[in-house]
Amino acid sequence: MTIVPVSKLLNGSYYNTSEQGIGWFVFAFEGGDQFEAKAEKRAPFIMLDNKFNNWLRLVWGVRAENYKYTQISTQQGISVDRASLDSATQEELDALGEESWIYMPSFNLTISPTKSTNIRIAHSRSVLRPQFSERLQSVIYDPERNADIIGSPKGVKSSVTKNYDFKLEWYPSLGETVSAGVYYKDIDNPIESVNFSGLEGVSKITIINSIHAKYPNGVSKFLCFINSMNSVIKRSLQK
Amino acid sequence: MMNSDKKFVNQSANFTQDNLTNYTSNTPINRSFGVALGRKYQLKDNTKWGFIGALRLENTYRQTQIDHSERGDFVENTSFRHAGSSDGVRVLKYNELTQYGFKNSGTTYKNKSALSGMFNGGVQLGGHRLTSRNIYVQMFTNNLTEISYFPFQGGFQEVIDGQPPVLRFTNFSEFQRLMQNKLEGRHRVNKNIETNWFLARTKLNRDIKDASQMDYLTKETSRGEYYNILDVDRRGFNTVRQYFDNQETDYNWGADISWKFKVGEFDNRIKQGILGHLNIIQIKMSRLVWVWQIRLMEQVAI
Numbered sequence: 071m072t073i074v075p076v077s078k079l080l081n082g083s084y085y086n087t088s089e090q091g092i093g094w095f096v097f098a099f100e101g102g103d104q105f106e107a108k109a110e111k112r113a114p115f116i117m118l119d120n121k122f123n124n125w126l127r128l129v130w131g132v133r134a135e136n137y138k139y140t141q142i143s144t145q146q147g148i149s150v151d152r153a154s155l156d157s158a159t160q161e162e163l164d165a166l167g168e169e170s171w172i173y174m175p176s177f178n179l180t181i182s183p184t185k186s187t188n189i190r191i192a193h194s195r196s197v198l199r200p201q202f203s204e205r206l207q208s209v210i211y212d213p214e215r216n217a218d219i220i221g222s223p224k225g226v227k228s229s230v231t232k233n234y235d236f237k238l239e240w241y242p243s244l245g246e247t248v249s250a251g252v253y254y255k256d257i258d259n260p261i262e263s264v265n266f267s268g269l270e271g272v273s274k275i276t277i278i279n280s281i282h283a284k285y286p287n288g289v290s291k292f293l294c295f296i297n298s299m300n301s302v303i304k305r306s307l308q309k
Numbered sequence: 310m311m312n313s314d315k316k317f318v319n320q321s322a323n324f325t326q327d328n329l330t331n332y333t334s335n336t337p338i339n340r341s342f343g344v345a346l347g348r349k350y351q352l353k354d355n356t357k358w359g360f361i362g363a364l365r366l367e368n369t370y371r372q373t374q375i376d377h378s379e380r381g382d383f384v385e386n387t388s389f390r391h392a393g394s395s396d397g398v399r400v401l402k403y404n405e406l407t408q409y410g411f412k413n414s415g416t417t418y419k420n421k422s423a424l425s426g427m428f429n430g431g432v433q434l435g436g437h438r439l440t441s442r443n444i445y446v447q448m449f450t451n452n453l454t455e456i457s458y459f460p461f462q463g464g465f466q467e468v469i470d471g472q473p474p475v476l477r478f479t480n481f482s483e484f485q486r487l488m489q490n491k492l493e494g495r496h497r498v499n500k501n502i503e504t505n506w507f508l509a510r511t512k513l514n515r516d517i518k519d520a521s522q523m524d525y526l527t528k529e530t531s532r533g534e535y536y537n538i539l540d541v542d543r544r545g546f547n548t549v550r551q552y553f554d555n556q557e558t559d560y561n562w563g564a565d566i567s568w569k570f571k572v573g574e575f576d577n578r579i580k581q582g583i584l585g586h587l588n589i590i591q592i593k594m595s596r597l598v599w600v601w602q603i604r605l606m607e608q609v610a611i
Contacts, residue, residue: 093321213454213479216381273381
């Protein structure tokens with residue numbers, strides 16, 4: 071047996087087609103080696119900004135979004151390689167039941183009890199569209215996760231989120247903010263990453279639509295300079 | 310899928326650089342250079358124009374140390390047995406956790422080099438303003454991971470019995486070019502009515518020229534020496550190189566009109582408009598697998 075270093079083995083002089091031949095074999099993709107797709111979006115909106123009086127302001131409106139995803143061509147996997155998953159067909163994509171028009175109302179109510187404080191209550195609906203890479207059926211190996219990363223095998227549809235926001239803001243002086251808030255998200259058809267084990271424990275990570283997700287959280291922000299921090303502390307001590 | 314002999318040799322002959330051999334070098338420090346310039350000119354009759362331009366070069370290097378990983382088909386280095394189960398010799402009285410000293414470890418070397426430029430210009434003639442924004446980014450990313458691991462197949466018993474590790478090299482290099490142009494306008498019809506519009510085009514080209522993956526098996530000779538060979542058949546196809554050419558074009562447009570009016574003493578505003586977006590993608594790809602028995606390969610592939 072002769073042992074050849076890899077750099078020599080791959081330099082071109084050893085390629086041959088004998089019974090024990092070596093070389094680079096191209097895996098043909100059925101239906102072409104090309105993925106082509108198109109996403110179109112149109113969104114008319116109307117917005118109103120009403121200042122009712124000195125301390126009450128309401129910004130509200132609605133946005134209607136029309137979305138259409140068209141798969142022009144796609145490659146299909148073959149059975150021998152690890153790239154063996156097939157892309158979703160147009161019929162399968164249509165069967166997902168993506169809504170072509172989504173209406174997204176929103177409002178933001180600001181109450182200002184004093185000149186430097188705000189109470190904000192807001193609600194909005196938003197939509198998250200799947201990316202092309204999430205729809206593409208090809209294998210990319212991620213060495214840090216030791217997994218083959220694959221797009222969704224049967225297609226994914228958009229997630230619709232209802233956002234609820236409550237926020238308290240205080241502006242001690244120009245450019246300084248102290249704020250605290252809570253928000254809550256209610257997501258329909260969230261797009262999530264899942265891992266399924268394939269041959270001999272090999273991880274394959276793909277994405278699917280889960281049915282529902284709820285996401286409550288709280289945030290606070292503290293943006294002050296040290297000088298005014300002192301005055302904040304002094305002021306609060308005086309009270 | 311029959312590959313003719315001639316075609317097979319020809320396509321293989323395109324690869325004269327192996328791109329899978331690894332060399333060592335020191336990690337350079339991160340560097341970035343930037344320059345920016347802006348100007349504004351005031352002309353008569355409330356007319357002004359200006360521009361801002363910037364250029365930036367950035368080189369970043371990062372290393373990630375993988376101390377131990379049990380993900381996917383990397384074997385775990387602990388074993389757990391329940392109380393009451395038998396290990397062949399005795400029935401365990403307590404739960405038993407055994408930890409072994411071997412590790413699936415390695416390093417990821419990342420480097421990124423980006424050149425970007427920005428040029429914005431605008432002109433204002435009374436109540437009319439026209440702005441153009443332009444961005445160009447050219448980026449090269451290279452990620453190399455080398456990891457020495459024990460495969461899941463044999464379980465840890467084989468590792469304890471002295472099975473040598475497999476070396477896996479994964480190289481991912483990506484060339485990206487992004488060009489974004491935007492034209493926007495604002496026209497104040499009178500004190501209360503204003504209209505805005507924009508047109509934008511983004512062109513993104515991601516070219517993954519040679520994403521390669523290779524496994525080296527460690528074998529032992531009869532004289533007790535170790536050598537590495539390319540793995541071609543242990544787990545299907547572990548020596549792979551891939552090519553992707555990703556062309557993405559985005560068109561964005563929008564227009565709105567807003568009207569201010571007073572109810573009593575208080576300000577109100579109504580705004581209506583439309584936004585549009587068209588996104589087109591085209592990805593060309595190919596996947597090459599290192600083979601050493603072509604006849605066998607063609608049989609399998611059919």
